Amino acid sequence: xxxxxxxxxxxxxxxxxxxxxxxxxxxxxxxxxxxxxxxxxxxxxxxxxxxxxxxxxxxxxxxxxxxxxxxxxxxxxxxxxxxxxxxxxxxxxxxxxxxxxxxxxxxxxxxxxxxxxxxxxxxxxxxxxxxxxxxxxxxxxxxxxxxxxxxxxxxxxxxxxxxxxxxxxxxxxxxxxxxxxxxxxxxxxxxxxxxxxxxxxxxxxxxxxxxxxxxxxxxxxxxxxxxxxxxxxxxxxxxxxxxxxxxxxxxxxxxxxxxxxxxxxxxxxxxxxxxxxxxxxxxxxxxxxxxxxxxxxxxxxxxxxxxxxxxxxxxxxxxxxxxxxxxxxxxxxxxxxxxxxxxxxxxxxxxxxxxxxxxxxxxx
Ligand code: NAD
Ligand code: IPM
Ligand code: MN
Numbered sequence: 019x020x021x022x023x024x025x026x027x028x029x030x031x032x033x034x035x036x037x038x039x040x041x042x043x044x045x046x047x048x049x050x051x052x053x054x055x056x057x058x059x060x061x062x063x064x065x066x067x068x069x070x071x072x073x074x075x076x077x078x079x080x081x082x083x084x085x086x087x088x089x090x091x092x093x094x095x096x097x098x099x100x101x102x103x104x105x106x107x108x109x110x111x112x113x114x115x116x117x118x119x120x121x122x123x124x125x126x127x128x129x130x131x132x133x134x135x136x137x138x139x140x141x142x143x144x145x146x147x148x149x150x151x152x153x154x155x156x157x158x159x160x161x162x163x164x165x166x167x168x169x170x171x172x173x174x175x176x177x178x179x180x181x182x183x184x185x186x187x188x189x190x191x192x193x194x195x196x197x198x199x200x201x202x203x204x205x206x207x208x209x210x211x212x213x214x215x216x217x218x219x220x221x222x223x224x225x226x227x228x229x230x231x232x233x234x235x236x237x238x239x240x241x242x243x244x245x246x247x248x249x250x251x252x253x254x255x256x257x258x259x260x261x262x263x264x265x266x267x268x269x270x271x272x273x274x275x276x277x278x279x280x281x282x283x284x285x286x287x288x289x290x291x292x293x294x295x296x297x298x299x300x301x302x303x304x305x306x307x308x309x310x311x312x313x314x315x316x317x318x319x320x321x322x323x324x325x326x327x328x329x330x331x332x333x334x335x336x337x338x339x340x341x342x343x344x345x346x347x348x349x350x351x352x353x354x355x356x357x358x359x360x361x362x363x364x365x366x367x368x369x370x371x372x373x374x375x376x377x378x379x380x381x382x
Pocket of ligand 3: 269270273300
């Protein structure tokens with residue numbers, strides 16, 4: 019998709035801090051469009067808890083339709099305690115899972131990049147996290163999240179809860195290819211993470227990833243068990259370039275990796291593989307701080323940078339957003355989640371405004 023013509027973006031703010039961080043991201047998009055002369059049309063839609071409240075379902079058909087018709091989708095986050103006791107099909111999270119499946123977004127890129135100025139904000143020692151720049155490639159439409167059979171039923175007088183962890187060769191091949199290709203543009207190293215000492219699905223995963231790796235002779239591949247990987251991420255995160263892994267392991271490891279950067283409020287993501295891309299922060303709706311102007315909007319804003327890069331091929335615009343984020347952090351501004359090593363404390367809106375201002379300065 020070139021830089022000409024209107025770009026249509028479906029915008030799903032979602033619930034909790036999703037709405038707060040999305041408001042800031044939209045200001046950034048508007049500013050980039052003005053500065054660089056792009057026509058970007060945004061249209062809002064409901065998913066998650068707010069969709070449940072308004073329509074009775076977590077993913078209205080109209081939302082999925084809009085997303086299919088758009089060039090890209092932006093999503094805040096969905097969920098919250100008020101819907102936690104809903105039955106499985108009426109959980110807000112089904113909204114996101116339905117979007118991922120419905121749009122065929124099997125490849126989820128979750129970069130964890132430690133800004134030099136934030137090394138002290140991490141809960142780990144600065145010398146451990148300094149220079150860390152890794153990419154988690156998470157399989158997003160398969161594995162235990164989607165396997166059948168699933169559900170809660172009665173068996174021999176008691177309830178059983180069932181989920182099925184299944185991976186097909188084709189699903190492993192395509193996500194492995196994404197990882198090897200990404201590594202080719204980075205430092206040329208892939209770590210495939212599985213639980214092959216116990217799980218058959220992982221034994222197949224390991225074999226297929228190795229097989230795909232033969233077509234990428236310039237990329238080095240190693241395999242790591244997920245429990246060890248969880249430890250290595252804390253012990254020596256600098257060893258990682260690209261991590262490729264299953265849906266659930268990628269979910270867990272990306273929250274862990276976020277703390278290398280200082281906060282989960284820093285981690286953006288891109289979900290690719292279908293006709294268009296979906297961009298969302300890795301974090302959730304943060305009910306504990308929602309509605310108080312405390313949320314860090316950087317993960318959401320950095321997700322828009324990924325949209326400019328991956329959906330629109332606009333690298334300069336993506337870089338302008340990333341540079342503006344780096345400048346504001348260099349100047350010492352921090353949302354509450356990043357205050358471990360001190361700094362100038364600002365709220366969600368102020369952080370958004372600062373990034374917007376730096377966009378101004380760097381835009382030309
Ligand atoms: P969470 O990510 O919402 O919050 C975990 C902790 O991180 C909280 O202390 C929160 O305050 C903090 N945090 C998260 N984002 C932050 C930000 N931008 N700035 C500052 N602090 C931030 O995870 P949770 O509490 O386990 O989940 C809450 C709800 O969000 C659940 O309903 C869950 O299903 C949902 N969820 C949604 C998504 C998504 O929509 N993609 C992702 C994860 C969780
Ligand atoms: C994430 C979230 C989702 C996931 C939930 C909300 C369905 O935790 O995007 O990381 O587990 O994939
Ligand atoms: Mn998660």
